[in-house]
Amino acid sequence: MLDTAHITGSGRSRPTMRHVAALAGVGIKTVSRVVNAEPNVSQETVHRVREAIERLDYQPDLNAGNLKRANGKTLTIGLVVESVANPISSAIHRAIEQKAWERDTAVFASSHGDDPIREHAIMQALQRRRVDGMILTTAGGSCAYHAEGAARRTPLVFVDRASGGVGADAVISGDFTGAAHAARHLLGHGHRRIAYCGPGDHLGFRSARERERGFMEELGRWGVPTTDVPVLQDLDDAETAQNAVATMVRSGSRPTAIFTSHGPSTIGAIRALREAGLHNSVALVGFDDFALTEILEPGVTVVAPDPERIGQMAAERLFARIDGSRAEPNTYVVPTTLIARGSGELWPKIDAPHRKGRRLSPHGQAAAVERQRNR
């Protein structure tokens, strides 16, 4: 008997192609043709089959279809990030999803919370689900070899954080160039004593190191010796950053400007400067952008990454691989944008021998939001 609908207990069982075929009075192959819009079916048959599909509210089972389908594709991909709630990750997600939608591909999204074990478990699960490919912001750690293994079978693209030696494409922000741009911007506004504040690199991410390098090398080019740079490291969250910056600005050798190399340290620095009443005296440029920074006084000058572009490119690279590309794995760098909002355009107020007597520039007025592309 075909009609098992009324004997299965839990919510009538779904109709299958055979139900449709029986109702339309055709073979299942004909139903398959209609469902997949294949040619060589008479108008009238198409019509009858469509009617049966409608009547039964038939929905083809994609998973069953994939099982024998020639190309072996499931039209699904997996996205694995630290947290899907992170603003940058979710912007990346949105962009990837759009590209995927254009290819009828669905996106599994999940968070590993920087736990390499969980990252590995998630990737295993995705492979068991036979995703066509994966996009990964890796938790790093010492489990890179897992990714290596995965990449052998399933196309893999790294986003936002580098591939850590795994032979796969990666799409990341221009950390080095962006940080150098920030340094140049502050140097150009007369600062020579500029503090570096950033997170630790205990997770082994390249980003933090690259930002520090970019910052330091630019200072070096302008003749500022590294030993003259106050460095606050391991500021992993806003509170730690706030305390550290507060201590620093209270000290004798207060910097005239601060570069913060990630969001939390920027927020901490903003708070510390406000609390000390120095937010209009000590210049600040932060890496990473966030909401409301333009409402503060002064507005916060930032080096903004471009998560939409990162997501787009990652999706493009992944789909190219899925389509069979055998090109050498490459790392793609998406340029950042320096957005001047005021805090980064303050001229040194104290200890500025090289620009003695120079006053605040008009940019210090905060309102002008000029955008400069970094090269």
Added chain:
Amino acid sequence: MLDTAHITGSGRSRPTMRHVAALAGVGIKTVSRVVNAEPNVSQETVHRVREAIERLDYQPDLNAGNLKRANGKTLTIGLVVESVANPISSAIHRAIEQKAWERDTAVFASSHGDDPIREHAIMQALQRRRVDGMILTTAGGSCAYHAEGAARRTPLVFVDRASGGVGADAVISGDFTGAAHAARHLLGHGHRRIAYCGPGDHLGFRSARERERGFMEELGRWGVPTTDVPVLQDLDDAETAQNAVATMVRSGSRPTAIFTSHGPSTIGAIRALREAGLHNSVALVGFDDFALTEILEPGVTVVAPDPERIGQMAAERLFARIDGSRAEPNTYVVPTTLIARGSGELWPKIDAPHRKGRRLSPHGQAAAVERQRNR
């Protein structure tokens, strides 16, 4: 021949249970037992099979397994929201994903951009993929009947926006109560002339209307006639809101306080008040919370929803349905929290006959962040 690995062109084909069985010298059912940790396999056999799995790097195909599996579950669910990049949605997503992970369930996430057509297409696609259930922030529109149809076959829970008449569970914010709380807060600080600013409800969302109702009714209870309330509607984005509020505060009958009923209108109001130099004179309470509101001066008092809790509850409801619950569909309301940061604690500076001569309360000093649970 079993070993087709070296003859398939595109990246050696994956090993199957039969490959493992052949290598271990057992039947495929035995491999199946080991993979699924079923009992009644000798220690030694388990060991041999495990070794073969390891050697071949075998990964069971979950989709194939699901095909005949008794319970018919795929251990996947779908999340459909306006945009996965929206902070509230992504926080909800994170919470859902956590609950799902505990059940070995993977989450498809996608955005409909408030397009009902796309919403429908996404839900269709999810059903073809045989998700066990769906969580939906609906685009509304007139396509509610689609959701109705979907809910008949696949468990469905609405989040963040109400179900619009579809007989399904919903988990939403306490819009009415939260807005009433905001009104009460401002009334309690001496305000009687309080403006309402919010988005239009052209999309048919209940939230906007509920927030307006909650606000108005509370005013009514305090003896403020509705006709005395300046109302700015259709402020769908920050820019529109900024212009409208700017015009309003320049007018003769400026309100002493403003309630903004969603994020963009709050941002617009903040900008307009700052531009007019009134941010320390006109009180402001906004619905929805966002980053950095505590750094502004004064800090922005908000009625904050609880997306984590919303996501958790939505997942709990969905999984209960998936597990067979036949309870009456219900709408669950997650309470909001009023976070006092300064802007909502300003006392009226002009036109405050009922509290003549009363000065700024100490709360007006901004720093104190007191949290009050609304009832």
Added chain:
DNA sequence: CTGAAAGCGCTTACAG
């Protein structure tokens, strides 16, 4: 403790 047969809902490769 173990495995051969049947079948999940489709697609493929054919034969009419």
Added chain:
DNA sequence: CTGAAAGCGCTTACAG
């Protein structure tokens, strides 16, 4: 233009 047979990689229901 159409459909019967075989098979995708597993699980189920049995029989040993």
